[in-house]
Amino acid sequence: xxxxxxxxxxxxxxxxxxxxxxxxxxxxxxxxxxxxxxxxxxxxxxxxxxxxxxx
Numbered sequence: 001x002x003x004x005x006x007x008x009x010x011x012x013x014x015x016x017x018x019x020x021x022x023x024x025x026x027x028x029x030x031x032x033x034x035x036x037x038x039x040x041x042x043x044x045x046x047x048x049x050x051x052x053x054x055x
Contacts, residue, residue, distance in 0.1 A: 001029055001032070002034065003031055003032070003034070004033075004035075005033060005034070005035045006035075006037070006039050006042045007037070008037055008038070010037070013037075017035070
């Protein structure tokens with residue numbers, strides 16, 4: 001599973017990641033986190049033709 005987190009505050013990204021990680025670790029699901037501080041950068045990073053870049 002690929003999870004994208006976008007927030008302009010690094011501290012908030014860390015909090016969100018910690019909460020999600022805690023919940024997912026209980027299920028044993030492998031997860032990859034991708035973090036962005038800018039929604040425009042996040043959208044440009046997601047290639048519409050490449051599903052591996054989608055959240």
